[in-house]
Amino acid sequence: MLLKTFGWSFAVTAGGLALAGVLWGWKGLAIVGILSILEISLSFDNAVINAGILRKMNAFWQKIFLTVGILIAVFGMRLVFPVVIVAITAKLGPIEAVNLAINDKEKYEHLVTGAHPAIAAFGGMFLLMIFLDFIFEERDIRWLGWLEKPLSKLGKLDTFSAVIALAVLLVTATTVATDVAHGGGDKSATVLLSGVAGLMTYLIVNGISGFFEDKLEEDEDEEDGEGGADGEDEADEKKPAENGGGRGSSGATVVGLAGKAAFFMFLYLEVIDASFSFDGVIGAFAITNDIFEMALGLGIGAMYIRSLTVYLVRQGTLDDYVYLEHGAHYAIGALAVILLATIKFEINELITGSVGIALIGASYWSSVIRNRREGHGGGAGSEEKTEVTSGV
Template sequence: MLLKTFGWSFAVTAAGLALAGVLWGWKGLAIVAILSILEISLSFDNAVINAGILRKMNAFWQKMFLTVGILIAVFGMRLVFPVVIVAITAKVSPYEAVNLAINDKDQYEHLVTGAHPAIAAFGGMFLLMIFLDFIFEEREIKWLAWLERPLARLGKLDTLSIVVALGVLLVAATTVATDAAHGGGDKTATVLLAGIFGLITYLIVGGISGYFEEQLEEDEDGDEESEESGAGERTPAAKGGSSVVGLAGKAAFGLFLYLEVIDASFSLDGVVGAFAITNDIFEMALGLGIGAMYIRSLTVFLVRKGTLDEYVYLEHGAHYAIGALAAILLITIKYEIHEVITGLIGVVLIGASYLSSVRRNRREDANGGGDSPSRSEVPSGV
């Protein structure tokens, strides 16, 4: 199971480190290895969130996540994205941006870090919406029950998460953005525009995936009702000429799109933070790409092992880590926060949720709860 899931990651690691050693010597090999570890430490919560979405997909889409998805993650976010950012912010052609990345690495690094306020605002708002929609939703299983119960009651107001997110963006634009550390000067307008774009992106992508999921659930409910009635009537989907399989494919595509945008948002801080280690885009893409491969393999491993079903508070911990990362991204518009701190916050929150899950399972087993419905109704209260 372990080798089957992580086999490609091991192979990519070996090939990547060997290539780094050949191209850049021992120094390059060490930089690529450090970047890989950095990416894994910063993105463990990403794997948990991804697993919660990926487990809704079939084996085909899980393979798509590991193949097409990794190409998007490595070449799209780690190689192409920084070049596009430089082209937009410096108002140069993509060719000139690539030329800067290869021949004038210091200027390239300066331009990318100068774009940090926009990157942080976009990613921060997108991740904040994920956290808010989770924390405001009524859930049968609660980790921090004393906090989650009242927030779930408030969440009955449909647009509350959007209102809170816009309020946070307004505060960030009028405080940390007025004297940004990266790029210098007043970045209020930049932060507002990028943040609103991040919010709109979340609403569009999340809306598409949510729509397909709802359509799939309605179609499956219709099939169940038809089977129970025994009347042999065709379901609405069948009458319309579509099938459950086709509808599932659309739903999976919507979720896949949502998954890729989430993954991209998670990678923003890693891409910018990597410049503290190297300003070579190829070393960066190789190191972060190896780390991204492990995160994807870990995501599939969690799905196949049913880890989220067994340790039910892991998703809670990961979403709290997302909320913390969103706040950190917005704060870093003005203040420097070391990547180690960012990574440790996520590890601590997920570790705490894992330990809470273990204690809950032991308590339920001791009470003879087993897999009974009551097992999912007892909050930890940790």
């Protein structure tokens, strides 16, 4: 199972490190290795979030995520995206931007880091919306019940998440964005515009995917109603036994989303991955300003995140350790705040990665304690409908 899931990651690692050694020697090999570890540490929570979404999709779209998705993640976000940012901010043509990235690395680094306020505002708002929608949602299983229970009541107000996110954006634009470090000056307008764009992107992609997901559920409910008792029995027989033949917490069937619903869910996944990659791309400049070393190192790390996502889905880890998704969403909230803070302040990537790992580790341990208390190895979250809290 482990080799089957991580086989491609191991192969890409071996090939990537060998290529780095041939092209840039021992120094290049070390840089690529460090960048890979940086990407994995920064995006570990991304794998948990991705797994929670990917398990809703059918086998075909899971394969699309692993093939087309990895191409977008590695080449799109780690190689093409920084060049596009330079082209837009410096008002250069695509060829000029590529030439700058290859032949004038210092200026290229300066232009990419100069675009950081806009990148951080966009990614920070998108991730913040993911966190807020999760924390304000009414759910049967709660990790930090003392916090999540009152917040879920506030979440009954429509658009409450968007209002809070806009308030955070206004505070950010009028405080940290007014005097950006390294001679950036006042970036309030840039931060406001980019933050609103991030918020709109989330609302559009998440809204469309949610619409098709709900429509698919309604169609299946209608078919079940028309089929009667015999139809229901037949449908139950077709559902995977390992999932209990039921529905996930989102209401999507365990058979998996397909068609338009899966397509927009796939887009949602890619935007999430893009938002997570922002801090990795910017942070990589502290190690190297060579675009190819950066793409290779971050690409290897991205492969492991994809493999880890699939591993979590196939093992049913999120069902066995029910607080993992909570910890990952809290890590997303922390990353969103950190991204917005980095508009003005320098925050070491080690801190960013450590916060995420610590929160996921705490949620994992709470899940283990809960499983021991309940007297099972996991999976009870899909069987019981009563409210459960960790007692933390």
